[in-house]
Amino acid sequence: GDVVTASYVDEFARGGRRNRLLTTDLSVTYFNAGIRPISYDFKRTGGNIQETIKDLMRVDPGERIVIEVTDYDMDSTAEVDKIPVEVILNNDDPIKLEASETKEHSGIFRTQIDTSANEEEGKLMVKAGDRVNLKYIDPQNTFPGHSFPRESFVFVRKPTKGAARIVETRFIRSPEEGSKSVFLPVPEEPKEMAAFAYELPLTVEVIDPDMAKDSLSSIQVKILVGDENASREVDVKCEISSSFGERTTAPIDFGNWALYEGRFIGQVQLQLGGPDSPIRIPAGVDGPIGVIGGIIPPPGEVEDDGLDLTVRVLNLTGADVATAAYKDVDRPEGNGTVLESRGRMISDGSLALTGPDYGDPVELLYVGEKLYIRVIDPDHDVSDDRDMVEVNIDTRLGEKEKISLEETFSHSGAFTGSFRLDAVEKPVPDNLGNNATAIETFFGDLLTATFVDEISNVEEGALESTAELAVSIGANGIISSFSKVFADEELAVRTQFHIAESYFELFKSHKKLGRDEDAAKDLENGRRALKQLVEDYPDPKYAPRVNYLLGQFSQELKQWSDAIDAYETIVRNYPEDTLAADAQYKLAQAYEEAERFDDALEAYVTLASTYPNSPLIANVMIRINEYFYRGENYLIAAKVGGKFIERFESHQWAPKMAFRIGQCHYKALVYKDAADAFDD
Known part of the structure; x- marks a missing residue:
């Protein structure tokens, strides 16, 4: 019943007030045991x-x-x-x-x-x-x-009858409310095939009270993936969890109802891919946060406790069926059984009419130029090849065409295509690919592109995505003193690249000589050559080299954010390109120059995990060591140095790295290890 009062005199307060008395009270009462x-x-x-x-x-x-x-x-x-x-x-x-x-x-x-x-x-x-x-x-x-x-x-404990299911999930996008994640409850009638959203982790729920002995109890569920026969499998750890569910049999006043009911949840991050795709990817900001359970490492593989910035993923395509299998060992009837639940990935397709880089949407179309179309729909990635989707094109003047877009690369889930817009006052429908090679339209026309996603997150199943743009009345004319037309596209592209690269070399030379005005002209001409190349030849296969050159221009100008954007375009959209490893390294360098050291570390680790055979790995490990050394995390820096010595014993920097290991141990006050390192 006592009251404890604490007081403080504030001698100088706002508004010229002085000696203000501040008090607060604490009542003393009994504790509910x-x-x-x-x-x-x-x-x-x-x-x-x-x-x-x-x-x-x-x-x-x-x-x-x-x-x-x-x-x-x-x-x-x-x-x-x-x-x-x-x-x-x-x-x-x-x-x-x-x-x-x-x-x-x-x-x-x-x-x-x-x-x-x-x-x-x-x-x-x-x-x-x-x-x-x-x-x-x-x-x-x-x-x-x-x-x-x-x-x-x-x-x-007594044997109980277990149940297992793949939790149905939906990822709903709304212009007004943004994105929303939905985990559906147990259906009244069991479904033969559950649908789970690609954007969310694959979630497995197991109810088996006899396995829930304490709050840290866990079970193991096997997930098998394949179109007909399972071609790959992972083991998933499921933990006691009340997430995405509500109590059913537990008393209302029982705190940990999931433990009472024996409810386990296990989750796996999803990634588009096939049997040969990487099973570990960088743990980036785009991935889900707080995944429950996760993939169990294969037998014999030990998790790295200090440097691992990667995450294990389940690779699958829109054609794959995921089967969750749980072995319920103890049942009332005495015979163990395997409980299975099957599901398939779904996603909402989106369509956009863009510029030549297939980035931001455009606001107007021009006769004589090209129409660039992009569809993003992960569940239409159904094979290890570059898959196709179909889009309907309609215009107010009567043009009707069904066009095909090709996946940018295997397992990207992004589909692109470009088509010339020809000036025809009276279009002929359905003639693209026969007598016509372009979409027929005219000044002042209205063009509509429609993509129908048959499998989506909406209740109706099919989701229609539409984009509509007007065709400009007139266009800007361009005159040039000289132009050359190449019948061979490969020759034309190589020539354009050589022109841009030549401007880049001129830019560096003039900059070194202090001729800034000439360097600026070289930069402008080089970028114009690359822009013209993208407009004339929009095939995505040229994009990595274009962005690589743009990144180099930006690096020389110390425009780090532009360089980061250019290199990120390559590593995100074209990770299998021959330039991807170099782009990943230059991305990390750009982050360092921009003093974004945490992002630089992640980029270096990504290079090491994604491109382990790259000749840049030695430089990467040196940079990672330097990052932890500067951050005074000496033991991890020493660990990185040790791995460098193991792998690159004859490298020119190996002696200095060996000395650095000794320094790290010395600064970490581990003097015996420091002495051993200096002796070695």
Whole structure:
């Protein structure tokens, strides 16, 4: 009932006020005690053993039940205090125990009782299906205000019938509300094929109470992927979790209802890919956050505890079927069985009419120029080849065509295509590819592109994506003193690239000589040559080289953000191109120059994990070592240095790296390791 008041005199306050008295009150009251069963988990981290306390829900005969009571009111002396508790098996007479305070003034009391399948002295004989009730009489409390029993319980484990399903998910995009993730509840009628959104982790739910012994219990589910026969598989860890669900059988006042009901959740990040695609990718900002469980490393593979900035993914395509298989070992009928759930990935397709780089949408079309169309729809990536999608083109003047867009590269999920716009006052429908090679339109026309995504997140199933643009009345004329037409496209493209590269070399030379005005002209001419190349030959296969040159221009000008954009375009959209590894390295360099050191580290690690055979790996490891050394994370820097020596023992920088290892250990105060490193 006491009130503790704290006061402070603020001598100088705003508005010229002085000596302002500030007070706050704290009321003293009784604590509402709690009782719970617990157990311990021990894990080795480095050279230490770490103890973790777990909520206990089920035991097997022969296991120990630890009882914990929290009641700060009962810390009444300077010594370790004790309180009485009771253990009641089913409806039997209570067994009285005494719980001791964990240490002076902790207010936390613990005792324990061992169980046994047979009658043994000092042990509680139990059998499958029994309930062990725990009781503590709370003498002083706020609610209900008088002596009151606080209770909990533990089940003796018995076989239960499990259930497993792939959780149906939807990723809903709305112009008004943005993006929304939806996890659907258990359907009234089981579905033969569940649908899960590509943008969200593949989520598996298992209900199996006999496996939920404590709050850290986990199970393993196998996910098999393939179109007809499974071509690949991963093991997924599923953990006790109440995420994406609601209690069904647990008492309303039971806190960890997922533990009571035996509900496990496991999630896997998805990535477009086939059997030969990388199973680990950089852990970027675009990936899901807080994935539950995750993929279990294959036997014999050890997770890196210090430098791993990658994440394990499940590669699949829109044609693949994912099968979640859980082996329910203990069932009431006595026979174990494998529970399966099947699902297929879905995504919403989006369509845009863009510029030559297939980036931002344009606002107007011009006769004589090209129409650039982009569709993004991951579930239309159905094979290891570059797949196709169809788009309908309609104009107000009567043009009607069905055009095909090709995937930019295998497993990109992005489809592009370009078509010339010819000036024809009376278009002939459905003649593209026969007598005509372009879409027929005219000044002032209205063009509509439509893509129908038959499998999507919407309830209706099919989602229609439409883009509409007007055709400009007139266009700007261009005159040039000289032009040359190449019948051979490859020759034309090579020539344009050589022109742009020549301007780049001139730009560097003039800049070195201090002739800034000439350098600026070279830069403008080089960029114009690249822009003309993109407009004349918009095939995506030329984009990596174009962006690589643009990145080099920007780096020389110290325009780091432009350089980052150019190199990111290559590594994101064309990771299999021959320039991708170099672009990844230059991206990391640009981040460093821009003083975005964390992004630079991620880019270097991405290069090492994505392109492990690149000749740039040695330089990458040197840069990673430097990052951790500058950040005074000396032990990790030493670890990186050690791996460098192992892999590049004859490298010209190996002696200096060996010395750096010794420096790292010395600065980390690990003098013995420092001495060993200097001796070596």
